[in-house]
Amino acid sequence: MNTYENKGLTVVKKNGLCSIQDLGRMSSQHLGFSASGAADEYAFLFANYLLGNNLVKDSSGTSPNNAALEITLGQITFKAEQHCTIAITGADCSVCINEKPIQNWHVHQLNAGDIISFALPKSGLHTYLAIAGGIQSKSWLNSQTQTSTESALGFSAPMIKIGSTIPLGEHSTINVNTINAANNLSIKKLTPSHFYTAPNSLLTLRFIPQSLYENIDNESQEIFCEHTFTVSTDINRMGYRLSALPTNVIINTPSNPKLSKPVTYGTIQLPSNNQPIVLMKERQTIGGYPVLGCVIQTDLFKLSQLRPGNKVKFIPTTLNFAQQQLSAMYQRFK
Amino acid sequence: MVNNTRSNETLSSHLSKSLPSVSITYISENSVLLEWPEKVCAIQHQHIMLCQTQICNALTDKVIDCIASYASLLIYYKFELIPHDELNTLLHDLVQRPSSVNNVIHNMVNTAESAVDNNHEQNIIEVPVYYGNEAGWDLTDVAEQTQLSVKDIIKLHTQAPYRAYALGFTPGFCYLGELPAQLQLPRKASPRLSVPKGAVAIAEQQTAIYPNTSPGGWHIIGQTPLDMYSTDKQSFKSTINIGQSVKFVAISRAEFLSLGGTLIQEQH
Numbered sequence: 196m197n198t199y200e201n202k203g204l205t206v207v208k209k210n211g212l213c214s215i216q217d218l219g220r221m222s223s224q225h226l227g228f229s230a231s232g233a234a235d236e237y238a239f240l241f242a243n244y245l246l247g248n249n250l251v252k253d254s255s256g257t258s259p260n261n262a263a264l265e266i267t268l269g270q271i272t273f274k275a276e277q278h279c280t281i282a283i284t285g286a287d288c289s290v291c292i293n294e295k296p297i298q299n300w301h302v303h304q305l306n307a308g309d310i311i312s313f314a315l316p317k318s319g320l321h322t323y324l325a326i327a328g329g330i331q332s333k334s335w336l337n338s339q340t341q342t343s344t345e346s347a348l349g350f351s352a353p354m355i356k357i358g359s360t361i362p363l364g365e366h367s368t369i370n371v372n373t374i375n376a377a378n379n380l381s382i383k384k385l386t387p388s389h390f391y392t393a394p395n396s397l398l399t400l401r402f403i404p405q406s407l408y409e410n411i412d413n414e415s416q417e418i419f420c421e422h423t424f425t426v427s428t429d430i431n432r433m434g435y436r437l438s439a440l441p442t443n444v445i446i447n448t449p450s451n452p453k454l455s456k457p458v459t460y461g462t463i464q465l466p467s468n469n470q471p472i473v474l475m476k477e478r479q480t481i482g483g484y485p486v487l488g489c490v491i492q493t494d495l496f497k498l499s500q501l502r503p504g505n506k507v508k509f510i511p512t513t514l515n516f517a518q519q520q521l522s523a524m525y526q527r528f529k
Numbered sequence: 530m531v532n533n534t535r536s537n538e539t540l541s542s543h544l545s546k547s548l549p550s551v552s553i554t555y556i557s558e559n560s561v562l563l564e565w566p567e568k569v570c571a572i573q574h575q576h577i578m579l580c581q582t583q584i585c586n587a588l589t590d591k592v593i594d595c596i597a598s599y600a601s602l603l604i605y606y607k608f609e610l611i612p613h614d615e616l617n618t619l620l621h622d623l624v625q626r627p628s629s630v631n632n633v634i635h636n637m638v639n640t641a642e643s644a645v646d647n648n649h650e651q652n653i654i655e656v657p658v659y660y661g662n663e664a665g666w667d668l669t670d671v672a673e674q675t676q677l678s679v680k681d682i683i684k685l686h687t688q689a690p691y692r693a694y695a696l697g698f699t700p701g702f703c704y705l706g707e708l709p710a711q712l713q714l715p716r717k718a719s720p721r722l723s724v725p726k727g728a729v730a731i732a733e734q735q736t737a738i739y740p741n742t743s744p745g746g747w748h749i750i751g752q753t754p755l756d757m758y759s760t761d762k763q764s765f766k767s768t769i770n771i772g773q774s775v776k777f778v779a780i781s782r783a784e785f786l787s788l789g790g791t792l793i794q795e796q797h
Contacts, residue, residue: 481697
């Protein structure tokens with residue numbers, strides 16, 4: 196008798212944002228597609244690691260990786276239509292199964308008929324709900340990632356709304372003991388509180404400078420790096436706009452409009468209103484604003500969890516350091 | 530005397546001097562940006578596209594993606610698979626080594642010649658445009674700002690073929706250049722929240738077609754019934770590809786409609 200039933204998870208209540216994310220559509224940016232992908236890769240990989248799902252093999256994001264739900268600002272409730280094994284990571288949404296609180300950064304079993312609810316988190320933005328074996332949504336150009344504009348055009352699965360069903364894979368139930376990942380957390384130094392800064396504390400964004408920054412005088416560089424910026428209300432998966440630069444930082448941005456050039460994850464743009472924008476996962480592929488440098492990826496994952504009013508500062512670093520940090524993080528999830 | 534000195538120079542060094550310097554900047558963990566002098570120039574852009582092909586061929590599976598624009602090229606690569614020094618040497622060699630430069634120039638000349646030949650044949654993509662006032666939402670504004678008549682704007686815009694310099698902003702959006710100097714205007718002070726699908730627009734030195742309804746800050750001078758891309762199950766085909774030539778052709782309202790166009794008028 197075939198007991199396998201693939202009925203998935205159904206959205207019964209929804210007030211926040213929820214999308215399907217993996218490590219992004221990295222190889223179609225030349226066609227104008229946003230790379231997109233999980234905003235906070237640390238929490239995303241952590242959830243998949245707990246479940247023993249396929250993980251990233253290198254920085255490309257092209258290796259098999261399991262899509263998960265990225266829940267932004269909580270406020271969503273699912274009904275499990277089948278038994279499945281899940282992991283919850285990221286912003287703490289006081290998640291409950293049938294109204295009983297469950298632990299964040301842990302694996303849980305859901306039975307058919309169970310109700311799992313996510314409240315508005317007290318701090319942070321993105322929470323990941325990963326399922327053993329991943330999500331079986333439409334893949335487009337080698338990725339299941341959803342962006343609001345491209346999903347609206349039918350390129351990836353339709354955006355999730357009340358009544359949507361999240362289709363799961365064939366092996367959505369596992370015995371947690373067999374994967375042993377939970378026991379390896381301390382060996383692997385996987386302690387979320389060590390990765391993130393405390394809620395509402397100052398986050399230092401290390402960045403690889405570009406010529407616009409390198410060409411400003413030392414005094415202005417010092418003021419720039421000592422300044423505390425505030426995260427504005429103008430933030431989303433595409434970018435984070437910050438408060439304006441102090442007026443005594445003199446940056447000679449070119450007066451003529453520059454020709455648009457490709458931008459990357461973490462690019463720090465400086466529009467004429469002097470409010471830096473840090474480009475995030477769902478960025479455009481090409482941009483025209485002057486560029487100060489690029490924030491390192493391991494700090495971008497932390498930035499993606501900040502809210503309007505949170506404080507950040509910048510400090511220059513090297514390519515070598517940035518690569519070491521990223522490799523070290525990926526190494527822990529291998 | 531000066532001429533004699535020049536003629537004594539080796540071909541190689543002469544060619545080296547004729548190539549602009551390319552700056553190579555490792556902008557993030559897994560991307561390196563190659564920048565040419567800031568100009569809209571078909572010959573320089575051919576060099577960029579040749580470098581793109583050569584780099585992709587040399588790095589094979591270490592390349593994640595390679596994105597060309599007007600005067601730049603961004604290469605996403607798997608940094609764990611290639612030591613930094615090795616990559617750096619390879620990139621410098623490809624863009625600057627005299628023997629490479631010779632090949633590049635040779636290819637450039639050939640490509641330029643074949644491009645010119647093709648331009649006279651069938652390789653130009655024709656984009657039909659209805660330039661009526663109800664399609665060209667900003668036509669009156671553009672006429673005012675450029676001090677040109679609508680007739681002259683259409684004449685200038687349809688005059689010469691444009692080169693496709695970059696794809697980006699949104700899937701199928703192709704940056705075309707260079708716009709005649711008389712038509713060059715800064716972007717609109719306040720971008721529109723909704724520019725219609727098929728809008729033909731201009732800004733600075735560029736012109737483009739909006740593949741889908743989206744926000745946008747360019748001046749809309751007409752609309753085309755032509756789709757900017759087609760899709761298959763797992764593939765995406767842009768109507769215009771980087772490096773191709775594009776010519777706009779003025780059509781009437783009736784032709785626009787008979788070609789399947791849906792005229793979208795601005796909501797006030």
